[in-house]
Amino acid sequence: xxxxxxxxxxxxxxxxxxxxxxxxxxxxxxxxxxxxxxxxxxxxxxxxxxxxxxxxxxxxxxxxxxxxxxxxxxxxxxxxxxxxxxxxxxxxxxxxxxxxxxxxxxxxxxxxxxxxxxxxxxxxxxxxxxxxxxxxxxxxxxxxxxxxxxxxxxxxx
Amino acid sequence: xxxxxxxxxxxxxxxxxxxxxxxxxxxxxxxxxxxxxxxxxxxxxxxxxxxxxxxxxxxxxxxxxxxxxxxxxxxxxxxxxxxxxxxxxxxxxxxxxxxxxxxxxxxxxxxxxxxxxxxxxxxxxxxxxxxxxxxxxxxxxxxxxxxxxxxxxxxxxxxxxxxxxxxxxxxxxxxxxxxxxxxxxxxxxxxxxxxxxxxxxxxxxxxxxxxxxxxxxxxxxxxxxxxxxxxxxxxxxxxxxxxxxxxxxxxxxxxxxxxxxxxxxxxxxxxxxxxxxxxxxxxxxxxxxxxxxxxxxxxxxxxxxxxxxxxxxxxxxxxxxxxxxxxxxxxxxxxxxxxxxxxxxxxxxxxxxxxxxxxxxxxxxxxxxxxxxxxxxxxxxxxxxxxxxxxxxxxxxxxxxxxxxxxxxxxxxxxxxxxxxxxxxxxxxxxxxxxxxxxxxxxxxxxxxxxxxxxxxxxxxxxxxxxxxxxxxxxxxxxxxxxxxxxxxxxxxxxxxxxxxxxxxxxxxxxxxxxxxxxxxxxxxxxxxxxxxxxxxxxxxxxxxxxxxxxxxxxxxxxxxxxxxxxxxxxxxxxxxxxxxxxxxxxxxxxxxxxxxxxxxxxxxxxxxxxxxxxxxxxxxxxxxxxxxxxxxxxxxxxxxxxxxxxxxxxxxxxxxxxxxxxxxxxxxxxxxxxxxxxxxxxxxxxxxxxxxxxxxxxxxxxxxxxxxxxxxxxxxxxxxxxxxxxxxxxxxxxxxxxxxxxxxxxxx
Numbered sequence: 001x002x003x004x005x006x007x008x009x010x011x012x013x014x015x016x017x018x019x020x021x022x023x024x025x026x027x028x029x030x031x032x033x034x035x036x037x038x039x040x041x042x043x044x045x046x047x048x049x050x051x052x053x054x055x056x057x058x059x060x061x062x063x064x065x066x067x068x069x070x071x072x073x074x075x076x077x078x079x080x081x082x083x084x085x086x087x088x089x090x091x092x093x094x095x096x097x098x099x100x101x102x103x104x105x106x107x108x109x110x111x112x113x114x115x116x117x118x119x120x121x122x123x124x125x126x127x128x129x130x131x132x133x134x135x136x137x138x139x140x141x142x143x144x145x146x147x148x149x150x151x152x153x154x155x156x157x
Numbered sequence: 158x159x160x161x162x163x164x165x166x167x168x169x170x171x172x173x174x175x176x177x178x179x180x181x182x183x184x185x186x187x188x189x190x191x192x193x194x195x196x197x198x199x200x201x202x203x204x205x206x207x208x209x210x211x212x213x214x215x216x217x218x219x220x221x222x223x224x225x226x227x228x229x230x231x232x233x234x235x236x237x238x239x240x241x242x243x244x245x246x247x248x249x250x251x252x253x254x255x256x257x258x259x260x261x262x263x264x265x266x267x268x269x270x271x272x273x274x275x276x277x278x279x280x281x282x283x284x285x286x287x288x289x290x291x292x293x294x295x296x297x298x299x300x301x302x303x304x305x306x307x308x309x310x311x312x313x314x315x316x317x318x319x320x321x322x323x324x325x326x327x328x329x330x331x332x333x334x335x336x337x338x339x340x341x342x343x344x345x346x347x348x349x350x351x352x353x354x355x356x357x358x359x360x361x362x363x364x365x366x367x368x369x370x371x372x373x374x375x376x377x378x379x380x381x382x383x384x385x386x387x388x389x390x391x392x393x394x395x396x397x398x399x400x401x402x403x404x405x406x407x408x409x410x411x412x413x414x415x416x417x418x419x420x421x422x423x424x425x426x427x428x429x430x431x432x433x434x435x436x437x438x439x440x441x442x443x444x445x446x447x448x449x450x451x452x453x454x455x456x457x458x459x460x461x462x463x464x465x466x467x468x469x470x471x472x473x474x475x476x477x478x479x480x481x482x483x484x485x486x487x488x489x490x491x492x493x494x495x496x497x498x499x500x501x502x503x504x505x506x507x508x509x510x511x512x513x514x515x516x517x518x519x520x521x522x523x524x525x526x527x528x529x530x531x532x533x534x535x536x537x538x539x540x541x542x543x544x545x546x547x548x549x550x551x552x553x554x555x556x557x558x559x560x561x562x563x564x565x566x567x568x569x570x571x572x573x574x575x576x577x578x579x580x581x582x583x584x585x586x587x588x589x590x591x592x593x594x595x596x597x598x599x600x601x602x603x604x605x606x607x608x609x610x611x612x613x614x615x616x617x618x619x620x621x622x623x624x625x626x627x628x629x630x631x632x633x634x635x636x637x638x639x640x641x642x643x644x645x646x647x648x649x650x651x652x653x654x655x656x657x658x659x660x661x662x663x664x665x666x667x668x669x670x671x672x673x674x675x676x677x678x679x680x681x682x683x684x685x686x687x688x689x690x691x692x693x694x695x696x697x698x699x700x701x702x703x704x705x706x707x708x709x710x711x712x713x714x715x716x717x718x719x720x721x722x723x724x725x726x727x728x729x730x731x732x733x734x735x736x737x738x739x740x741x742x743x744x745x746x747x748x749x750x751x752x753x754x755x756x757x758x759x760x761x762x763x764x765x766x767x768x769x770x771x772x773x774x775x776x777x778x779x780x781x782x783x784x785x786x787x788x789x790x791x792x793x794x795x796x797x798x799x800x801x802x803x804x805x806x807x808x809x810x811x812x813x814x815x816x817x818x819x820x821x822x823x824x825x826x827x828x829x830x831x832x833x834x835x836x837x838x839x840x841x842x843x844x845x846x847x848x849x850x851x852x853x854x855x856x857x858x859x860x861x862x863x864x865x866x867x868x869x870x871x872x873x874x875x876x877x878x879x880x881x882x883x884x885x886x887x888x889x890x891x892x893x894x895x896x897x898x899x900x901x902x903x904x905x906x
Contacts, residue, residue: 001412017439018412025441029387034379035372037563038440039514040595044840047514075372082371090370094362094806097814098233099369100376100515100563125849132840134514134564135233136817137810138851 009077046131097135221329232565235807247288274868377533413442459833479668484654492624492664496615515563521582567680603679620704633671647678694879748776762883771872785904819877821846
C-alpha cells in the first residue's frame with residue numbers, strides 16, 4: 001500500500017491503496033464518487049469513462065500509479081452546477097433508460113464536443129464507438145449531442 | 158465531502174401510518190431522504206396530523222410537497238415516472254410539486270415484481286383510483302372549511318377552487334383537514350374523463366434523470382454504508398460444481414483481505430450455488446485476491462454437455478416423432494402429401510446472456526437474526542423468499558430496499574445474487590457489498606435458452622398455406638421432487654400450441670422434444686417471443702415467397718377474418734385478429750410498403766407479433782453491401798397497447814430500445830457451451846451492438862384503441878428480428894436460419 005495524491009474535479013485527494021488499483025475503484029470505493037461506473041473492467045463498455053487532462057480515458061484500466069499530477073474530471077465535476085449542455089440536453093430529450101452507461105456516454109461526448117463542436121452523426125458514431133448502451137438509447141444519444149451543440153451556441157449568444 | 162446515498166439507514170425516518178378511519182390496510186412505510194435529485198426532498202417527521210396520507214402511496218405535507226411512492230422496481234422501463242404520473246393526473250397536482258420515492262419491499266404496496274410487462278396493466282386502474290380518492294378528499298376538506306357543497310368545487314394545479322367566488326385553497330393548506338376525513342368508498346370517487354387528461358400522454362422526463370446525468374448514487378452498486386466491506390464470490394465455471402478445497406490460508410494473508418470462506422450452497426441454479434467468498438477492504442482488494450484463489454471443484458456430470466453435442470442430438474431427435482404434441486389439427490401428413498409445393502427448413506438460435514452493464518450486486522447487513530438488504534432487483538419478493546430459506550428467518554426480519562437497476566431484461570427476476578449476499582453477510586460483522594465481475598455475470602447468468610425448430614409447410618396450387626409442421630427441440634432441467642425426477646422445461650424455453658400460426662392453419666402439427674441440460678435458463682426480455690417471432694415470421698416469409706405472394710398480403714390472408722380467438726385451454730393465448738390486422742395495415746401504410754423501388758442490396762421486410770398483451774407490427778428497411786455488411790436504415794413500428802400511452806417519451810424510448818436490443822441479439826449475441834460451462838467471459842468475446850450499428854431511424858406509431866392500457870417493456874422487441882431478416886432476403890435473396898446473423902455470410906454479387 002502507498003499514498004497517492006491525485007487531483008479530482010479540482011480538489012486534491014490522498015488515498016492509501018496498492019499501486020495497481022484502478023482509478024475507477026479509487027473513485028468509487030475510496031473517494032465515494034460513484035458516478036463513474038464499473039461495467040466490464042476490461043475497457044470494452046466505456047461506463048467508467050473519465051477525463052484525464054481532458055482526454056477521455058477508461059478509469060478501469062488506469063492504475064492509480066499512472067495518474068500522477070494529471071487532472072482527473074469525473075461526471076460529478078463535468079460542470080459545477082451539473083448544467084453542461086450535454087447534461088441539459090440529456091434531460092430535455094429524456095435520453096436515459098436505465099441510465100447506468102450515461103455518465104460514460106456524456107464524458108465521451110463532452111470530449112468530442114471540445115475537439116469538434118459541430119459533430120456529424122458519423123463523427124459521433126466514431127467517437128462513441130467504445131461506449132455500450134445495453135438499453136439501446138443510441139438514437140437519443142445522437143440527438144442529445146446535436147441538441148447540446150444548439151444549447152452551447154445559445155449560451156454563447 | 159458530502160455523500161448522498163440512495164438509501165441510508167442513519168438518515169431515514171420511519172413514519173408509521175396512523176390508522177385513518179376507514180383507511181383500510183395501511184402499514185408503515187418511510188420516506189427516504191436522499192431522493193431523486195432535482196426534486197425537493199420530502200422532510201421526514203411531518204407531524205402526522207398535518208400530513209395527508211389517504212393511502213400507502215400518497216403523502217401531501219403542509220408545505221405542499223406531494224410525495225408519491227413508486228412501488229415497482231425501476232430497471233430502465235420508466236415505471237418510476239409513469240405510474241406516479243397516473244396518480245398525479247387524477248390528483249390534479251402540478252408535476253413539479255411531486256417527489257417520487259422508491260418504496261421498499263412492503264406488503265402495503267401489493268405485488269412489487271417488475272416482469273412480464275405487467276406493472277402498467279395490473280396497476281393502471283388502481284392508481285387512477287388512488288389519485289382520484291385523494292382528490293375527492295381534498296375537495297371534501299375545502300367544502301368543509303368553506304361550508305360549500307362539493308359540487309361547486311373543483312381541483313386543479315394542486316389546489317381546490319370555487320370558481321363563482323374565485324376562492325382557492327392549496328393542497329398544502331387542505332392537508333391537515335383532509336387527513337381527518339374518512340376515506341370515501343370507491344362508489345363515491347369519480348375518475349377523470351380521459352379527454353380531460355393533461356399529464357398522461359405527454360412527454361415527461363425520467364424522474365431520476367437529473368441524478369443520472371450528474372453521477373448521483375442511484376444504483377445498487379452505488380450503495381455506501383459506514384464501515385462497508387466488499388465481497389467477491391467465486392463459483393464453479395462448470396454449473397453447480399461443488400467446492401472440494403481452496404487455498405484459503407494463502408488468500409487470507411493477502412493485503413486488504415479480511416476473511417475468506419467456503420459456502421456449501423445448494424444445487425438450485427436460481428439460488429445459492431456453492432462457492433468461495435472473499436471479504437476485503439475494497440472491491441479491488443477482493444478482486445485482486447480472487448486472481449490468486451485456487452479452488453478444486455467437483456464439477457459433476459454437467460461437464461459432458463456442449464453446444465455441439467446439443468446440436469447433433471437435436472438433429473437426431475428431429476427425425477423422430479416429438480415427445481409431446483402441443484397441437485394437432487387436421488392431418489398434416491396428408492396435407493403435405495397433397496400440397497402443390499412443400500418447403501422445409503431448420504432454424505436454430507443459441508443461448509444468450511442478459512449482459513446488463515451494471516453487474517449483479519447487493520449489499521447486506523446482518524445483525525442479531527435480522528438482515529437489511531439493498532438490491533437492484535426486479536423481483537424483491539423472490540429475494541425475500543430465498544433469504545428466509547437461506548438464513549432460516551421470518552419475512553419480518555428482512556428489510557429489503559429496492560435500488561435502481563442498471564438494466565434488467567429479466568435477469569434480475571432471479572435472486573441468486575441476493576441469496577449469495579445473505580449467506581455472506583451472515584458471516585461478516587457489519588455491512589458487506591457483493592459485486593460480481595462481468596465475467597461472473599456472463600458465466601453465471603440465467604440464460605435465454607437456445608432452441609431448434611424443424612419446420613415443414615405446404616402450399617396449395619393457389620399459394621394458400623394448407624399445412625404447418627413444427628418439431629421444436631428445446632431445453633429442460635432434470636428436476637427431482639419427492640424422490641421422483643422429471644424433465645421440466647427451462648424458463649422461457651417453452652412453446653404454446655396457440656402461438657401464431659398455431660390456430661390459423663387447418664392442418665397443423667406442433668411437437669416438442671426437450672433436451673436435458675444443466676445450464677441455468679431464465680426469462681430474457683419477451684421470453685419465448687424474442688425468438689419464436691423470428692422463427693415463425695421468417696418461415697412464413699419463405700412460404701410467401703415460395704407462393705409468389707406479397708409477404709404482407711400472404712400474412713393478411715393467413716390472419717383471415719377470425720375476429721377474437723379465445724385461448725385453447727387454461728394456458729392458451731387469447732388473440733384479437735382485428736387488432737393485429739389494424740397495426741399491420743398501419744405499419745404498411747406508414748412504411749410505404751410495396752411502394753418503394755429498391756435496388757439490389759436494399760429491401761423491406763415485415764413481421765408482427767402479439768405478446769405481453771401488445772399487438773405490434775414492424776417494417777425494416779435494410780442495406781446490405783456486396784461484401785455482406787448490414788445496415789438497418791429504418792424501422793417503422795406500429796403498436797396497439799390500448800387506450801392510453803402513459804408517458805409518450807418513455808413509451809417511445811421503450812420501443813426504440815426494444816428495436817435496438819432486438820437488433821443486437823439478432824446480429825451478435827451467442828454463447829458457446831463446452832464442458833458444462835460458458836466459453837465466453839466478457840464483452841470482448843461477446844460483442845454487443847454499438848452506436849454505429851443502431852438503425853439510422855426508428856419511427857414509432859401508437860394506435861389509440863378502446864382496449865385496456867398495457868405494458869411496453871417487451872412486446873416491441875420480438876417482431877424486429879424477423880422484419881430485418883425478411884428485409885435481408887428481399888435485398889439479397891439470402892435467408893437467415895441461424896442466429897446470430899454473423900454466422901451467415903450476407904455477401905452477394
